Amino acid sequence: MTHYDIHSIRADFPILKTKVNGYPLVYLDNGATTQKPQSVINAITDYYTQINSNVHRGVHHLSQLATDAYEVTRRKLSEFINAAQDYEVILTNGTTHSINLVAHCYGKQFVKEGDEIIISAMEHHSNIVPWQMLCEEQGAKLRVVPINDEGELDMGAYQAMLNERVKLVSITYVSNTLGTLNPIKEITKLAHDHGIPVLVDGAQAIQHLHVDVQALDVDFFAFSGHKMYGPTGVGVLYGKEKWLDQMPPYQGGGDMIKEVRFEKTIYNELPFKFEAGTPNIEAGICLGAAVDYIKTIGLSQIALYETELLKYATKALSEIDQIRFIGTAKEKSSVISFLVNGAHPYDVGVILDKLGIAVRTGHHCTQPLMERFGIPGTVRASIAMYNTKEEIDLLVSAVKRAASMLL
Template identity: 55%
Template sequence: MSRILSQININKVREQFPILHQEVNGKPLVYFDNAATTQKPQVVIDALSGYYSGYNANIHRGIHYLAEKATSAFEASRKSIQEFLNAPSSDEIIFTYGTTDGINLISNTYGRAFLSEGDEIIISTMEHHSNIVPWQMLCEEKGCVLKVIPISDDGELLMDEYHQMLSEKTKIVSVVYASNALGTINPVKEIIDAAHSVGAVAIIDAAQATSHIKIDVQSLDVDFICFSAHKLYGPTGMGALFGKRELLEKMPPWRGGGEMIKEVSFDKTTYNEIPYKFEAGTPNIADVVALKTALEYVNELGLENISAYEQELLAYATDRLEAIEGLKIVGKAREKVSVISFVMDGIHPQDIGVLLDQQGIAIRTGHHCTQPLMQRFGIVGTSRASFAVYNTKEEVDLLVEGLAKVKRFLL
């Protein structure tokens, strides 16, 4: 048993995830779609039901017992995110519906307020659609120019070309920390520092990073960073955005309604302070509360331990999959999170997914919301296996056996 395995009792971990203990098509479930969403431990499920059964009430404006208890739990989650990201203040943490919502918030507030015709926005070839489309929409509206950092055949950013793109016209650089389709971990500190050298604002999409990589926003000196709870063993439909105070305070609000105001009259409305200026209406209280429990769960296991164990799985799975004749891994960056995308000669990715599902093995197939990236590699899509802390090498072996059956059936 390795040192990492001795630090994380995988059997005990698996017991904490009730969804794993079922059969799919008569086979034990093997869940390798963690880059899409991770499963939830029982403590997170209990936190959700505990809110609804014990102290369901609207927050901030009520003075009764349930409202005060719900408000306290809600704001405690904001504090836990501050600590998780090492943000200077909990006021710099904005609750969102997820990473997509966070990027749209930035583009619709900072982007609309401070970008003008001819200004340039830089993204990368490996971006998720949620970090492409909002900037395209802003460019169409404001007359800005969108530039794209190219990548190598191994799926790494061509950093020399990125540095050459930067100029006084660059106003925003928005790049993914870790690719959902390739697993590539990008050199975000270098990206951020270079953006700042020309006066640009740096935005990091950390949706795929938070469950694998310790993030310190002060060390990175990042201007904005956003993530989704459901990829971090938390609930769906919520996430968080960190923004530097000086930027958040000068940004206009996006959505109007309750909570984001100080005073309203038919003549004029004055807006609330951060973070509430960006949190109009009744929020997703239960899921915000449950995210705190998810963060506590990750902290208890230790993010470094989780990452090290996942790297063991990644190395093992890479070796086993590369030994399959006709299989090619797409994305061979030197630094990766636990994601393997692959294609197989003569077999469509969707067929692979369907036939593996018949064996109880859940993977993701298609373009993974990264169609420009697939075009870069000249493919329609890939099959993607992504690993979390509750996966095992025995499950990787089942995947390899399953792919052998796919080949026998189709070729």
């Protein structure tokens, strides 16, 4: 790859200068949330000191500035994922909110008793529970695509599940636990051959891969701001106009209405139909700053760097005799999950924390996946654009130390 200025990138993230227990912070919990560059932090301060006001409702100067900035973010996001129209981008609270919106609005409209929803065995709870709730309410059936021991989808089983009863396929792009990169374009085409729409949970993909929703031809795509170097409390639901037009609103209140009478309410046009109430204005505007930051580095550059780092980390950790990887798919992104010496993941995580290394331990909101592998959880190291080979070396050294202590 061409030159990737990791030192300059790291300098943009003030928290990376932190020390933990006297050790330099090695932050490898990016699958849970990413750190924020100074430009995003500055954007938060600028919003509150210069343009703080409610959006879409005021004629005064500050309201116009806030509204313009908020809608600029929508345009940036639309361009970032190559949506056909800006109004196909709905601003939500995050991936969970986005999936629940579709489960409620699409589900109530199109899913009836005896119908089926397809998910996979590697889904986050946020892409399981909303569909369970829908199926219980509507008398539908939830079907689960199995995975192999490497953590890859059984595509033959998936094809066999597709029939006229299936009303939606909802699947993750990148597994938050396994790192498996799913063949979304193929999954979508197979579903569309049967007239079935597809929702993609893109929470673990948007910060690592170039996402083109038109090229993928997905019907819905959900992701969160805080996993792409932006603020918490804001996310995105992309939906094709044809589906969003047919779906009823998710919530009632201000902004989602065009006209209110006690006898009848006329709902607003897209995207506002799905954006009831005062949004998280600051986070929405500052998510635009995160998009700008990613674009200054370039997703293609980020992807190349992270792929190289993932290979380096996998090879280095594999040389530890006591390690067992969970998730060894041929196509992976950003995540390494492992167990050490039969020790409980929590115990390993505590030792790593004492050495300044932040990883995630537990079931990672994928309890059915843990049951599939017969384990209580894993240690998960998840990488980002600002991690380094030197940090991976520190992780490997700390894991070796944990292995020796937990014999």
